[in-house]
Amino acid sequence: MNQNEKFQLRTETxxxxxxxxxxxxxxxxxxxxxxxxMAPLMELTDRELILNLRDLKYIDxxxxxxxVSVLKARHAKNxxxxxxxxxxxxxxxxxxTGITSFLTKS
Amino acid sequence: MTAEEKITxxxxxxxxxxxxxxxxxxxxxxxxxxxxxxxEDMKVAVSEACNNAVLYAYAGRADSEPAGEMxxxxxxxxxxxxxxxxxxGDSFDAASVAQRAEPLHGKSxxxxxxxxxxxxxxxALMDEVEVRSExxxxxxLTKRLVKSGEMA
Numbered sequence: 036m037n038q039n040e041k042f043q044l045r046t047e048t049x050x051x052x053x054x055x056x057x058x059x060x061x062x063x064x065x066x067x068x069x070x071x072x073m074a075p076l077m078e079l080t081d082r083e084l085i086l087n088l089r090d091l092k093y094i095d096x097x098x099x100x101x102x103v104s105v106l107k108a109r110h111a112k113n114x115x116x117x118x119x120x121x122x123x124x125x126x127x128x129x130x131x132t133g134i135t136s137f138l139t140k141s
Numbered sequence: 142m143t144a145e146e147k148i149t150x151x152x153x154x155x156x157x158x159x160x161x162x163x164x165x166x167x168x169x170x171x172x173x174x175x176x177x178x179x180x181e182d183m184k185v186a187v188s189e190a191c192n193n194a195v196l197y198a199y200a201g202r203a204d205s206e207p208a209g210e211m212x213x214x215x216x217x218x219x220x221x222x223x224x225x226x227x228x229x230g231d232s233f234d235a236a237s238v239a240q241r242a243e244p245l246h247g248k249s250x251x252x253x254x255x256x257x258x259x260x261x262x263x264x265a266l267m268d269e270v271e272v273r274s275e276x277x278x279x280x281x282l283t284k285r286l287v288k289s290g291e292m293a
Contacts, residue, residue, distance in 0.1 A: 060163075063192045064156035093163075095188045096262055100255030110250050124181055131265050132258050133246035 040092050041065075044072055052083040058090035061098040069101055077105060080114040089120035099132060106137055142172050142217045154194050154211040154228055162191055162213055166224065169215045173222050174286055182266040183224070183284055187213070189259040190226035190280040198230025198278065221268070221285040229277040 042065035045056045053076055061069060076084055086102070102118065109116035118138040121129065129135040142148070150165055152158045163184050170180045191211060199209030214225040242260040245253045263270045269283040 060160065062156070062159050062163075062188060063195060064159055093184065095185050095192065096255060096258040097192060099258060103253055103255045107250065107253070124178075128185065128262070131244065131262065133244040133248070134253070137245070137250060137253065 042068060044069065046072065046076070048082075050082075052085060053079060054085045054087055056087045056090065058092070060093035061091060062093065062095060063097045066097045066101060069098070073101070073105055077108050077112075077114075080112045083115040083117065084109060085116075086118045087120050088118060088122060088125060091122060091125060094125050094128060096132075099128070099134060102138060103134065142169065142215075145217075147214055147216050149212060149214040151210055151212045153208040154198055154230070155208060156192075156195050159188055159191055159195070162187060165213070166215070170222060173217060175222070175284070179284060183222075183282070186263045186266040186270075186282050187224050187226065189263050190224075190282060192259060193280070194226060194228040194230070194278070198228035201231060218283075220288075221283050223281055223283045225279060225281050227277060227279045231277075 040059035042057070042059040042061050044058070047054045047056065055072065055076065057069070059065070084105075086105075106116055117140060121139070126135070129138065148165075148169060150162065152161070166184055166187055167180055170183055175183070191213065194211040198211070202209060209228065209230050212225075212227045214227070216223045216225065242257045242264065244258070244261055244265075260270075260272075263280070263282060267282045268285050269281070271281040271283075273279040273281075
């Protein structure tokens with residue numbers, strides 16, 4: 036808790052879906068890592084793109100901004116995109132900024 | 142940490158040091174007596190202020206010039222903690238940013254954009270936010286200590 040956790044991501048490709056697991060702290064410093072990893076995945080319009088945040092410990096407007104740009108790019112291609120397993124602390128920031136309904140189903 | 146005492150970090154305005162600022166904030170805020178959740182809120186708000194310093198304060202500088210610096214100070218003021226983030230770079234237009242500081246509620250997917258969310262989050266997560274732009278930019282973020290039993 037009082038120890039910062041390095042940002043990491045792991046991609047799992049299944050038939051019909053691509054899940055990216057994010058962990059650690061997503062800040063301005065680690066943002067480029069996520070942007071680089073997402074760029075090729077955004078083009079895969081034949082499968083669902085999912086970001087799993089279960090082990091994500093920290094996010095700020097930098098990370099939220101990346102989610103917004105992925106969301107818009109996927110929407111423009113008419114390709115499915117969703118964010119799942121949102122921890123309560125991060126969900127609070129999503130609700131505050133008003134992005135929750137854009138990122139989750141129903 | 143008693144009133145009148147001040148802790149200051151002075152560091153290069155680079156993103157590699159943001160984790161160090163969050164760690165220091167965690168230590169100081171714990172000492173002052175904030176809860177885990179309050180500290181998480183402050184972490185985001187302070188990072189937003191520092192992100193601005195890293196991204197915009199020295200954007201006009203050539204790579205050959207020495208890196209600009211930012212200063213993060215922690216001040217105990219009565220029953221509150223103020224965190225002051227200061228840079229000596231190009232002042233950003235706080236007034237125009239403040240106008241854009243709004244959440245995305247009720248917007249359509251075509252109209253949403255992330256710009257302005259940083260300042261909005263600072264305002265939403267702290268009790269007081271003050272932005273001063275003179276020589277460089279100074280952001281003062283204040284959170285009050287709410288003793289248990291005083292909760293609404």
